[in-house]
Amino acid sequence: MDEEGIRKRSSNQEPDETPIKKNKSMNLQKEVGLLSGICVIVGTVIGSGIFVSPKSVLANVGAVGPCLVIWAACGVLATLVTITLVNALSVKWASYVQNFFAAAKMVIVIIIIVSGIVLLAQGNTKNFNNSFDGPPLSVGTISLAFYNGLWAYDGWNQLNYITEELKDPYRNLPLSIVIGIPLVTVCYVLINISYFTVMTSTELLQSPAVAVTFGDRVLYPASWIVPLFVAFSTIGAANGTCFTAGRLAYVAGREGHMLKVLSYISIKRLTPAPAIIFYGAVAIIYIIPGDINTLINYFSFAVWIFYGLTVLGLIVMRFTRKDLERPIRVPLIIPILVLLVSIVLVLAPIITAPELPYLYCVLFIISGLVFYVLFIHFKFSWAQKISKPITMHLQMLMEVVPPEDVPE
Template identity: 95%
Template sequence: MDEEGIRKRSSNQEPDETPITKSKSMKLQKEVGLLSGIGLIVGTVIGSGIFVSPKAVLANVGAVGPCLVIWAACGVLATLVTITLVNALSVKWASYIQNFFAVAKMVIVIIIIVSGIVLLAQGNTKNFNNSFDGPPLSVGTISLAFYNGLWAYSGWNQLNYITEELKNPNRNLPLCIGIGIPLVTVCYVLINISYFTVMTSTELLQSPAVAVTYGDRVLYPASWIVPLFVAFSAIGSANGTCFTASRLPYVAGREGHVLKVLSYINIKRLTPVPAIIFYGAVAMLYIIPGDINTLINYFSFTVWIFYGLTVLGLIVMRFTRKDLERPIRVPLIIPILVLFVSIVLVLAPIITAPELPYLYCVLFIISGLVFYVLFIHFKFSWAQKISKPITMHLQMLLEVVPPEDVPE
């Protein structure tokens, strides 16, 4: 079936599918409003990190005071198969699910914060005495602490990926970030304070799951709600990340930086199905290590390389492409600061505690250049013979076409 045949099939819509009419076009639709945008940020950022990372942050800095400072600083800096299926089927359903889990995870966040405030009011403050007394700090240990803290904040930037689907993005994008990130930062600092009302630094470091230990001590016999809502939190974060991050390969395919098929859109659902499936496959590769701390450290190392390159590009373009329209303009000092932070976070762990897996991360990144050179840049004939039949079969299987206006 060729592209024309696939388009003709779009006239036979099932009742529950999105009809393609003259008012619809074969492109992503603006379905995300202000509240959904805030819910997307809060729901994506608050995942499993805040219930796992406190142990790793404390392990690196060694004292309560620096630990709380790291959590606040991470917030300032920030200012998988079922999930894939839902995002491939409907933008609206993915948004509804995201909003539900955002509310669900806020329930457990509020429970932990309120119970912590009650404990503080009852005089449980002994763990905050001499809170900055601990082992000497180094740039390397601070960087690793930030790795784990920023893991819990990951998702702070992902609303940027769906500006095509965000209603009134010039207004709602900065507003969503300005409301969502401070809200998460306050919650994270208060949650960590709550943890320290019932656990000493040593006890927190010995806990296999900090939030569960807290629940066992404070919420018994209703402590079972903690792992339940932690699961809700992780699912919501995975859904939000799948919804937003899958738009990266979609746009890269549209701009010709990767295979074009990744930019194709399902004719019935108007979702970037190939890009979502690609993202889901890559996410599965990431969980192969199994150990959460290993995953956090090497993911953070990799992602901050790209954060640094991104803001470097912004800085360069501020001087070389002055004529570009910039609906949302930030002071130059902000990308410069983020570039400096990214350099420190990438180089400090390598210099202070070099490990071979960091080299594996770099090789994994460079391996992408191999595919780019063979299939995109030089377009070798034998590479095209491989990619063309794959594209054709994916079009027929997934019922996708290139993003374009539907003909009258």
């Protein structure tokens, strides 16, 4: 069945077969408000990172003081299959899941912070003596520390990907970020302070899971709640990322930068199902190595390449495309600073501690460029012969159509 046949089928369905009403726009719907926007920011940022990364940050800087500075600085700089299924089925379901897990993860965050405050009030401050005494710092070690810190903060940009589904985006987008990121930054710094009230630097470095060690020492016999809520936190972050990053592939397909099928929308669910499923498949590939530290370092290396390229494009277009409408305009100094930070974070680890996996990461990125050139840019006839039947079968399998008005 071709695309036209699927459209006709969708328009001739009985009322009980689909929730789409007559003349309803076959586009993503604006169902994300300010509260959900803040939950996307907080729920996507707070994942497994704050419960794992403190060890790696401390390992690179070597002392409590610089460690806390790194966590605060990361916050300033920031200003896997069930999840895919939920996001592919319903925007509202994904939003409800996100709100629930955002609330659940704040429970463990509050427990850790309050426990730390109580311990500090009881005089447990010895681990903060001589906080800045440690090994000499270098640009490379600081960059690697930022890699691990920024891993825990990653997600600060995710709300940008769902502006089409955000109510009053010109107000709620910046407001969600302005509220969400400082909230996360305060929580992260206080959580790290709580960790150091019960663990020395050496003990924290020897801990296989910092939050679990904290729970064993402070919350016993209720320490079992820590791994439970860490799991909640990780699921919530994965759901938020799937919800937002899937929209990135959707828009790329719509704009002709990726295969067109990625821009198709489910007839029954009004979700970008192909894009979300594509994102889930890529995520599964990324977790194959299974080493969290390797994943953090090389994910951060790759993502800061693209952050740098993105703001570079913004800077260039500020001068070459002055006529473009800019509903949300930022001072030029901000993208310039982000570009400089990106250059340092990408180059410093390679220069100070070059490793072969960095090359693998670059080759993985280039492989996507090769795919783009063959199937998208030049549209070679043999490539189209491969992609067209795949697109048709995927369309029929997932019951998706291009984004447009449903015919009467």
